[in-house]
Structures are given as C-alpha cells and as structure tokens.
Amino acid sequence: MSQKQKILIAIAGPTAIGKTALAIEVARYFNTEIISADSRQFFKEMSIGTAKPNPQELAQAKHHFIDSHSIKDDFSVGNFEKQAIACLGKIFENHDVTVMVGGSGLYVNAVLYGFDELPKASDALRAQLNERLKTEGIELLQEELKNLDPDYYAEVDVYNPQRIIRALEVCLSTGKTFSSFRNKQHKERDFDIILIGLNTDRELLYSRINQRVDLMIKDGLVEEVRALQAYQHLNALKTVGYSEIFRHLNKEWTLSEAIEKLKQNTRNFAKRQITWFKKNEGIIWFEPTETQQIIDFIKEKLITTTK
Structure with missing residues (x-):
C-alpha cells in the first residue's frame, strides 16, 4: 500500500457518547494503534474528571497522547498537530490503518486539515x-x-x-x-481519512452524561480535584469537571450545587461539540450501538479507497 493509501479512521462526537469503546473495538479489529485527540486526556494529573480510558481499556490497544503531558506544560493545538502528525508517520511504518478518537474539535481538525496560523495579538x-x-x-x-x-x-x-x-x-x-x-485552506495530508461521527437521541445522551458525572463523584473526583487545588490557576484545569469542584472546595457552592452545575455544563459542552462536528459534511454518522455496522462501513471504504 502506498503512503497516500494509508488510512486514518477518525472517530468524533460529544462527550459520554461511547467514542473510547468504539475506538478500541475498531483498533482491535484492524490490529492497529489509537491517537487520542481529547485535549484534556493529555494531562497525567487529570483522570477521573476527563473520563480517561482505564488501565483495562488502555491494555486492549496501544494509545498515544494519554498521560503524555503535565498540566504545567504549555501544550497548544499547534504543538499537538506537529506531534500527532509525527506520531502518525511512525505508526504508518508498521500499519496501513490508524485510529484517532476525540471530542476536541479544534484538535481533531488540526490533524485532519491543519491548524491555521492566526494573527498574533499584542x-x-x-x-x-x-x-x-x-x-x-x-x-x-x-x-x-x-x-x-x-x-x-x-x-x-x-x-x-x-x-x-x-x-x-x-x-x-x-x-x-x-x-x-479558520480553515482557509486545508493542508495536504499524505494519508486518506475516514471520518465517523457518533450521536444519539439528545435525552439519552443527557442521561448518559448525568450518570457519568455521578460515577465520577463515586470514583473520587472531589479528591482528585482537591489534590490539584494549588494549580487551579493553570489553563488545563479551567475546564468542565474541575472548575465546578474548585468552586465547591473554595466554599462558593455546596457539593450538590457543584454536581448539578457540572452536569449542566457538561450537557452544554456536548451540545457545542455536536454543533461543531455537524458542520463537517464529511462525517458519516452512526448510533453508538452500531459497532458492527461501523466496522462493515470502514471495511467497504477501505476496499474502495485502496483500489
């Protein structure tokens, strides 16, 4: 297979939709590796609040850009583009297909199309x-x-x-x-792209988000955030899941208020993710339960792409 016929399967969609599970299934089926394009899962100090893959999930397929950086590192979307493209080049030396998964639209787009050089402000x-x-x-x-x-x-x-x-x-x-x-001109990539989107009924998604937040609290989110309290000024921690708990720890909100706000902010965040990805006409959308249909679709696309 020529370098141009190398394929990146990108899996995108809102938080709590099931992207991690699907990415692992696809990576295992095609015997390949996974690049995470979730801008919060890069940071090794943040696990529960970012819904990072657990050790059992990480063991099922090799992941890149999970726990790769510290919250103290200055790691921009431009840095990610360069490092992810370099990482893809190495993976493609041994694999014809690679999986990228994430809900951070800016980071996904940076790998697929390039990151625009924006005007520098004073x-x-x-x-x-x-x-x-x-x-x-x-x-x-x-x-x-x-x-x-x-x-x-x-x-x-x-x-x-x-x-x-x-x-x-x-x-x-x-x-x-x-x-x-943004995206004035797409960069030429030396791989082809298959872009999969996951989405479902909005009420079902919101229910999954609420359940996930409850599970995070049960798994020790408050303790994780408390351990990071000295670093709450860092940009990496000014994000949903951490901001709300900091406000509880800073005695601005009760824990129940913080949890309700966390659920609400995560639902709003998911809505914005859907808005972002819906603008991309190249995405083929599936329900998160349609794993076999997704794999069949990818197989069909691989046949037509590599002919």
Missing part, C-alpha cells in the same frame, strides 16, 4: 484580557465573544478561558471574527 491586549478575566470573571468575556463572533461562540468550549481570550484577541486586534480566519 502582549498588552492579552494582559488586559487576562486582567479582565480576573476582575470581571469569565461570564462577561463570554458575552463579549457572543456579540463579536456568534458563530465561534456557538461551538467553542465557553468554559475554557484560554480559548475565549484567544478568540477575543483576534476579534479585537483585527476587527474581524475569529471564525473568519
């Missing part, structure tokens, strides 16, 4: 926005982004201050929307 503007984050809180910055770039606001992880501030930097320094700079 240090002064960044400092000003970070100061506003401290004094005004994230809600006012969210509202400003919603006014300046409603398209990006509808799909970004609005609980991630780094993403909000980066988008505002571009909007305020150029007078154009952040979304207008």
Whole structure:
C-alpha cells in the first residue's frame, strides 16, 4: 500500500457518547494503534474528571497522547498537530490503518486539515484580557465573544478561558471574527481519512452524561480535584469537571450545587461539540450501538479507497 493509501479512521462526537469503546473495538479489529485527540486526556494529573480510558481499556490497544503531558506544560493545538502528525508517520511504518478518537474539535481538525496560523495579538491586549478575566470573571468575556463572533461562540468550549481570550484577541486586534480566519485552506495530508461521527437521541445522551458525572463523584473526583487545588490557576484545569469542584472546595457552592452545575455544563459542552462536528459534511454518522455496522462501513471504504 502506498503512503497516500494509508488510512486514518477518525472517530468524533460529544462527550459520554461511547467514542473510547468504539475506538478500541475498531483498533482491535484492524490490529492497529489509537491517537487520542481529547485535549484534556493529555494531562497525567487529570483522570477521573476527563473520563480517561482505564488501565483495562488502555491494555486492549496501544494509545498515544494519554498521560503524555503535565498540566504545567504549555501544550497548544499547534504543538499537538506537529506531534500527532509525527506520531502518525511512525505508526504508518508498521500499519496501513490508524485510529484517532476525540471530542476536541479544534484538535481533531488540526490533524485532519491543519491548524491555521492566526494573527498574533499584542502582549498588552492579552494582559488586559487576562486582567479582565480576573476582575470581571469569565461570564462577561463570554458575552463579549457572543456579540463579536456568534458563530465561534456557538461551538467553542465557553468554559475554557484560554480559548475565549484567544478568540477575543483576534476579534479585537483585527476587527474581524475569529471564525473568519479558520480553515482557509486545508493542508495536504499524505494519508486518506475516514471520518465517523457518533450521536444519539439528545435525552439519552443527557442521561448518559448525568450518570457519568455521578460515577465520577463515586470514583473520587472531589479528591482528585482537591489534590490539584494549588494549580487551579493553570489553563488545563479551567475546564468542565474541575472548575465546578474548585468552586465547591473554595466554599462558593455546596457539593450538590457543584454536581448539578457540572452536569449542566457538561450537557452544554456536548451540545457545542455536536454543533461543531455537524458542520463537517464529511462525517458519516452512526448510533453508538452500531459497532458492527461501523466496522462493515470502514471495511467497504477501505476496499474502495485502496483500489
């Protein structure tokens, strides 16, 4: 098989939909390895709140970019693109097919199509926005982004201050929307792509999210977050699952309030993930229960791609 006929099977979709289980089934069927494109599972200090694959799951297929970095590392989507493409090159030396799985749309797109070079804002503007984050809180910055770039606001992880501030930097320094700079031109990749999306009935998904949060609490999420309390200022920890528990530990919310907010924020996050991936017309959508149909579809695509 020529290098161009190497195939990346990308599995995307909202949180709690069952991407990890499917990726493992597909990787085992095609005897290959998995690249994680979940921007929160890179960090070795965060496990319960990121729904990281457990040791039994990790043992079933070789995973890359799980526990690969520390929350103290500065690891951007641009860094991920470079490292993931290099990793794919190595995997393709021994495998014709590789699996990538994740719900972080920006990171998935970076591998599939390349990451756009965005205009650089001044240090002064960044400092000003970070100061506003401290004094005004994230809600006012969210509202400003919603006014300046409603398209990006509808799909970004609005609980991630780094993403909000980066988008505002571009909007305020150029007078154009952040979304207008993205994916101007796709990079040429030396592999073909099969893009699988998982989705299901919204109420069923929300029920799965609520159950997953309850399980995280039972598995020790509060203790995991408490151990990270000294680092709550780091960008990696300003995310759903950690922000809410920090507010409980900081005595702003009761535990039950934090859990309810965590469920609500995760449901909202899932809705944004679906919005993001639905914009990609190349995704073929399946129910998470349709494992055999997905494998049959991939087999059929492999036949037509490699002819």
